Amino acid sequence: MIIGIDDTDSRKGMCTTYLCAVLVDELKKQGDVSTPRLVRLNPCIPFKTRGNGAVSFEISAEKEELVKEVVRARVSALSELNEEGTNPGVIFIGDNVLNTISDEQEERLKHFYETAVRDVLTLEDAYAIISGLRLDHFGLKNKRGLIGALAAVSFFVLQRNKPNYYDFTYELIAYRRKERRGKTRVIDEASVWKADAATYPLTWDTVDVANTTTVFAPHSPCPVLFGIRGDSEAAIYKAYGLIHAEPVERKMLFITNQGTDFHLIPLDVATKEQLREFYSYGLDGVVCSNPRTVEGGHVVFSIALSDSGTIECIAYEPTKGFRSTIRALRVGDLIRVYGSEKNGTINIEKIELKQLNNAEERNPRCAKCGRSMKSAGQLQGYRCKRCGTYREDKDVVTVNRAIEEGLYEAPPVARRHLSKPLVRMRAANKKIHPSR
Numbered sequence: 001m002i003i004g005i006d007d008t009d010s011r012k013g014m015c016t017t018y019l020c021a022v023l024v025d026e027l028k029k030q031g032d033v034s035t036p037r038l039v040r041l042n043p044c045i046p047f048k049t050r051g052n053g054a055v056s057f058e059i060s061a062e063k064e065e066l067v068k069e070v071v072r073a074r075v076s077a078l079s080e081l082n083e084e085g086t087n088p089g090v091i092f093i094g095d096n097v098l099n100t101i102s103d104e105q106e107e108r109l110k111h112f113y114e115t116a117v118r119d120v121l122t123l124e125d126a127y128a129i130i131s132g133l134r135l136d137h138f139g140l141k142n143k144r145g146l147i148g149a150l151a152a153v154s155f156f157v158l159q160r161n162k163p164n165y166y167d168f169t170y171e172l173i174a175y176r177r178k179e180r181r182g183k184t185r186v187i188d189e190a191s192v193w194k195a196d197a198a199t200y201p202l203t204w205d206t207v208d209v210a211n212t213t214t215v216f217a218p219h220s221p222c223p224v225l226f227g228i229r230g231d232s233e234a235a236i237y238k239a240y241g242l243i244h245a246e247p248v249e250r251k252m253l254f255i256t257n258q259g260t261d262f263h264l265i266p267l268d269v270a271t272k273e274q275l276r277e278f279y280s281y282g283l284d285g286v287v288c289s290n291p292r293t294v295e296g297g298h299v300v301f302s303i304a305l306s307d308s309g310t311i312e313c314i315a316y317e318p319t320k321g322f323r324s325t326i327r328a329l330r331v332g333d334l335i336r337v338y339g340s341e342k343n344g345t346i347n348i349e350k351i352e353l354k355q356l357n358n359a360e361e362r363n364p365r366c367a368k369c370g371r372s373m374k375s376a377g378q379l380q381g382y383r384c385k386r387c388g389t390y391r392e393d394k395d396v397v398t399v400n401r402a403i404e405e406g407l408y409e410a411p412p413v414a415r416r417h418l419s420k421p422l423v424r425m426r427a428a429n430k431k432i433h434p435s436r
């Protein structure tokens with residue numbers, strides 16, 4: 001049986017991954033339990049608490065009813081039900097359904113998961129699948145968590161027989177002891193830097209070198225002490241072994257869709273009308289206004305989309321040094337921007353500089369005296385005031401650029417869970433400039 005859970009936490013405490021870890025450990029008494037999955041869904045969803053995460057795991061147990069009872073009891077007891085935005089949902093896909101699932105039903109689960117990451121769903125969308133497959137389920141309050149729970153089980157079903165069906169990464173999350181929660185986290189910083197140095201790039205986003213800070217521990221009162229992310233289980237456990245910190249209550253390894261860019265909808269040819277709020281895109285365009293720094297330190301410029309219209313792009317102040325790359329853009333650069341759309345602006349997560357505009361038009365120089373010629377009026381060419389020589393067009397000169405072509409990204413301090421760190425693209429046939 002596969003079990004999916006979502007929407008149990010609030011900003012004041014708890015974490016759905018913790019509830020999952022508690023259940024996985026507890027249910028081992030009832031049968032074999034798989035490595036749980038942690039899926040990050042649409043990062044722009046307004047109902048999210050933090051990272052819009054949902055979880056799922058599989059258990060082979062004889063007493064399925066007992067397992068369901070334990071899950072329902074734990075979700076009811078541990079969810080932050082007094083908080084307004086907490087609306088738990090649990091989905092059970094029993095072996096009877098898993099063993100008889102048709103290609104068409106699997107296709108519907110695939111569509112649901114992919115839509116949950118990239119698009120916006122309603123509870124009715126979830127209920128349509130729940131009733132179509134006759135799935136046992138459980139919800140509290142407005143039950144919105146059923147959306148995330150169904151997305152998490154769908155991811156599991158697709159990955160179950162074909163582990164490489166979707167790109168995936170790992171995260172090992174360490175959880176705090178009850179008496180420590182809410183207090184300052186005790187983590188020996190030096191050991192974290194050592195652990196990172198010993199395992200990067202097989203682990204990533206533990207530290208941010210350029211901003212001299214660790215980024216693997218939250219600052220909220222939730223039970224998470226820290227999480228180590230990466231592509232290799234062995235490297236993650238090695239890093240874990242090198243970190244000195246307060247004693248933990250438990251730890252759990254998750255298979256995740258973090259760091260995969262699965263939220264991005266690639267649009268090779270885009271029009272402004274196509275772009276919608278709460279969606280994340282990869283968009284081709286040509287820089288059509290030079291970047292400018294606005295109040296708050298954010299950097300803004302516009303691109304002309306490949307089909308029609310222009311759209312504003314922004315690198316927010318928290319993206320720190322990434323803004324230097326953005327400031328170095330100039331009109332005429334051919335780029336691809338990656339990020340989500342909000343209020344008609346793309347919030348840039350990464351950018352590919354495909355072709356830099358090295359050409360600059362300048363007033364021509366006089367062939368006789370070498371001085372810069374002046375405009376003779378609109379559309380009337382250029383004239384040397386001294387010698388009277390005339391030229392019709394400007395000179396085109398090649399300028400040196402402070403940046404080079406390739407992929408650039410926001411630093412780990414400002415990285416979204418789903419954003420693929422460039423270091424994960426090192427095998428791809430592209431020039432990458434990882435931020436670290």
Ligand code: ATP
Nearest residue numbers: 007041048049050051052053116121144145147148
């Ligand atoms: P945390 O990361 O701390 O676990 P969270 O950020 O995951 O918290 P939730 O408490 O899970 O936030 O709230 C997100 C809510 O949005 C859930 O009810 C989930 O079912 C719903 N949801 C997730 N993705 C979508 C989507 N694409 N369309 C509509 N609703 C969604």
